[in-house]
Amino acid sequence: MRTPKKIVLPGSHKKAHAAPDTGTLDRSEAIEVTVRIRRKKSIEHKIGSEDRISQKNYEKEFGASQKDVERVEAFxxxxxxxxxxxxxxxxxxxxxxxxxxxxxxxxxxxxxSKDTDGNDIRVREGDIFIPAKLKDIIEGVFGLDNRPVARPMVRLATRDGQVVSHAAAPNAFTADQLARIYGFPEGFNGKGQTIAILELGGGYRAKDIRNYFKSLGIKKPSVKAVSVDHGKNTPSTPNSADGEVMLDIEVAGAVAPGAKIVVYFAPNTDKGFLDMITKALHDTHNKPSVISISWGSAEANWTDQTMKSMNETFKAASLLGVTICVASGDSGSSDSVNDGRVHVDFPASSPYVLACGGTRLTMNGSKIASETVWHDSNTSAGGGGVSEFFPLPDYQANANVPGSLNSRFEGRGVPDVAGDADPDTGYKVLVDGQQMVVGGTSAVAPLYAGLVARINQQKGKSAGFINPVIYANPSLCRDITVGNNNTTAANTGYSAGPGWDACTGLGVLSKF
Known part of the structure; x- marks a missing residue:
């Protein structure tokens, strides 16, 4: 067999895994990889247009070509x-x-090798190589390495090492209460909309959902699971990723109980995450109009090809009229990277998503007493900062986004909006039969997904990519001006102030 000339696949370089090799890999084992193939033609001229495109026409105009698929299959x-x-x-x-x-x-x-939980994984180091004749056709190869890529942006409220119950949390809220406090449009419940919730682990129990919404006096929303790459709805214990899954469902469902909720489950790998996003976006059966993502990791932890490929999918969402809400992180300016530098979380740093930051909300009766940046410790604070990978988008041109504190790179500023995320003023949820109070920007993404579902119902059409709208009209947001997200060893980060900032974005959004 003639060996084709091969070249490096741009952006595929992978850092060495922190744990040592175990030498236990069976090379006869069958695995699957996802090869991403170029579009038939560019969509750049469509970005920013108010014109929407159907799924069928999107595939016809901007999907991959069968000929390109056959070329890769031949290789x-x-x-x-x-x-x-x-x-x-x-x-x-x-x-x-x-x-x-x-x-x-x-x-x-x-x-x-082993991941941090002791599970067996495959790892690679360095570049992927592809045939030179396919260099303009293959955009990425995912799944060779299956180490975990993201974490849930969730924080439990604890006291003396114990999970806080609802009764012991007088300053906590349910999401329907927050919707009223924040002034979300009343008289709408998201009917006719589908909210997609993306999960990289955990699961939900139907009994918990029934009991939770019964306790709120709200009709239980329709919830169904979709498997991606053999991912499953696998509930286990309250201290597992179940907390993330139930938080997402209960928050989105309390804000928009009339919407259908579809929960996509995939393995926590770059392939699983990418496949889950593309599956949800192009799901012609369930037809999500808004997608909520509460998983992520610092940009430094991703390969360039993964960030580019996921970003291209979010870009496609803007043409299809789908809004993507993403948690901005729960570890402040360090984003859980202990190198003394500031970091921003991906996929929140994609210019085509609504990045959702965190606040601490306190009430005086039925009135807001104060709302500041969520920052309760050196490891627990709302994520935000400036991308080192994605350039400043046009819609942020007048937002006074500073250069990155690391490099002065003029990048995408994160977040765009914010909402209550401090565990001490967090969300009352039910997880595997246990009452919990939970915070983190994980809660803010589904909160805004519920808002978008309400507004879609109100307007009779999907809002789609709303970032240009809110940046052109910053008065739509209630500005948060107090606090900072400094969590690096050098105590560096960003401070809130008038206008956009890298802690709470434009502030709290309730309409658009």
Whole structure:
């Protein structure tokens, strides 16, 4: 067999895994990878247009071409890789084959290792290689390395090491209470809308959902699970990722109980995350109009190809009229990276999502007494900052986004909006039968997803990409001007102030 000339796939470089190799990898094991293929034509001329495109026409105009798929399949066949799935709208070709054949096809060396929970994983270091003749066709290859890529942006309220119950949290809220406090449009419940919630672990129990909404006196929303890449709804214990899943469902459902809630479950890998996003966006059966994402990690932890490919998917959402709400992080300016530098979280740093930051809200009766930046410790604070990867988007041109404190790079500013996220003034939820009070910007993303669902119902059409609208009309937001998110060892970060800031964005949004 003639070996094709290969080149580095741009952006595919992967850092070495922190844990040592275990030497336990079975190279005859079959695995799957997702190959992302170029669009038939650019969508750049459509960005910012108020014109919407249907799923069918999107695939026809901007999906992958069958010819490109066949070119990649021909290459894969030379290495005994078979096609498991093709989706032209998602621009995804899923290949299946042994680890040994994948290594040969993509010029990588895979090793066995352990993740932080002690689970067996595959890891690689360095670049992926592809045939030179496919350099303009293949945009990314995902799934060779299956180490975890993201964490849930959730924080439990605890006291003396114990989870705080509802009765012991007089300053906590339910999401329907917050919707009234913040002035979300009344008389609307999201009817006719579908909210997609993306999860990289955990699960929910139908009994908890029934009991929770009964306790609120709210009709239980419709909730269903969708499996992506063999991910499953697998509830276990209250201190697991179940807390994230139930928080997302209960917050979105309390704000928009008339909306259908579809929870997509995928493995916590770059392939799983990407496949879940593309699956939800192009789901022609459930048809989400808003997507809520409460998982992420510092930009420094991602490969360039992953950030680019996910960002291109968010870009497509703007054409399809789908709003993407993303948690901005729960560790302040360090974003859980202990190198003394500031970091911003991805996917919140994508210019095509609504990045949702965190506040601390206190009430005086039915009136807001104060609302400041959430920052309760050196490791617990609302995420925000300036991207080192994505340039400043046009809609933030007049927002006075500073250069990154690391490099002065003029990047995308995070977040765009904010809402209550401090665990001490957090959200009353029910997880695996246990009452909890939970905070984190994880709660803010589904809170705003519920708001968007209400407004979509109110206006009779999907809002889609709302960032240009709110930045052109910053008075739509109630500004938060007090506090900072400094959590690095050097106590560096960003401070709130009049107008946009890298702690709470434009502030609290209630209409647009």
């Amino acid at each position: 894969a066949g030379q290495y005994h890789l078979s096609t498991a799935e093709v989706d032209l709208a998602r621009r995804s070709l899923i290949l299946r084959g042994s680890i040994a054949d994948m290594e040969a096809a993509f010029g990588v060396k895979l090793n066995g």
